[in-house]
Amino acid sequence: MPRGDDPRVVRSRAAVVEAATTLFLQKGYAGTTMEDVAALAGITKRTVYNNYTDKETLFTQIVTDVLAFADEYAVGLRAELAADIAAADLRTSLHDLGRRLALAIVRAEVVALRRLLIGEARAFPALGARYFDRAPNQMIEVLASGFRHLVQLGVLRATDTRRAAEQFAYLIVGEPLDRAVLVGTVPTREHIVTCAREGVETFLARYAPDPRIR
Amino acid sequence: MPRGDDPRVVRSRAAVVEAATTLFLQKGYAGTTMEDVAALAGITKRTVYNNYTDKETLFTQIVTDVLAFADEYAVGLRAELAADIAAADLRTSLHDLGRRLALAIVRAEVVALRRLLIGEARAFPALGARYFDRAPNQMIEVLASGFRHLVQLGVLRATDTRRAAEQFAYLIVGEPLDRAVLVGTVPTREHIVTCAREGVETFLARYAPDPRIR
DNA sequence: CCTACCGATCGGTAGG
């Protein structure tokens, strides 16, 4: 392996990562050749192989990097959730939360990543599982943790906060996400926002203890 | 093209369809060779090509055949829905419906088909779109139609029955289906049934007009 | 040379 502190190596690796991320998300694993990656990175194939053992290693590395963003997002969400909910009333804050989440999830990049990982799940079963754990599952856990806090405050009524969080998530993004992944077109912002709003209303109907909030 | 009424041709085609369905669902498009299909069908590759122009045509044909089952299922569902709901009370019939639907959707074969179509959505965009239209969308439309009837009977309270149907569908199968497609393992029957039951409860909380039903 | 079928092989591609 080349020395990682050589500025030329650093630049090459960054160029490969950027090129490979673009191409894998856009054309899939089989649809992306190592020639394509080298060309878009502006280097030769030989240089790519100087830094990455093989195509599978490169692919795994790319996906791992992308999943790191999911972790960051969950951490940020946890902080926002704790702060925002305390500030306003339940209904308003859950609508804000739902809308932000839905818009963050039903995006072209996320849909492309999902399609890629699902399509390669046979060849790379660990990546699909890791994505589920780091993205949907982690987000649901953060939501559940926030809901637990709300239950303690007496503004939410739920015995199984994990389940409530699952229902919240799939109520607000289930249909648009499923459609986007299968049909390939991301729904309009209007559609996403409306779906999120109505999803939150249904969530509140079950989990808001005070009928006046609903 | 060979004559379709020759019994040898009929048998060859049936063998190809069966073999290709198995292999495409199990190994994906690229992972299935025409040699594999011919071998599993017990004929030579040349005979496969006597009946199907090329691999893409065969794949499209297979998927079309599989989607025909989705249509049949929706038709059956429509009949059952009309009959069952009238028989028992709302809560019981929606729980029955939800459990049956969830178990029908979160099955290994359906998950395999979804993974296949999502993975090949780049190469065959029309197939993913057609699946969405024939399976999730059609099922939701049938549900919406049933809910509309219930609204007229006064046992359900919904202004947008299409949205109510979407929420019903993704409340009961969202999490297990997403997990199954990404992780590759179908959840236990217990998990599916519990998720469906809790989903129906949340649905009822919003859409059952009489608090006594909830 | 009607369809059906087989053994063998070619042209093109892509990872390395």
Add this chain to the structure above:
DNA sequence: CCTACCGATCGGTAGG
């Protein structure tokens, strides 16, 4: 995307 090359794979085809 410098060309060239390898070992391997695979979709589609020609001769008999």
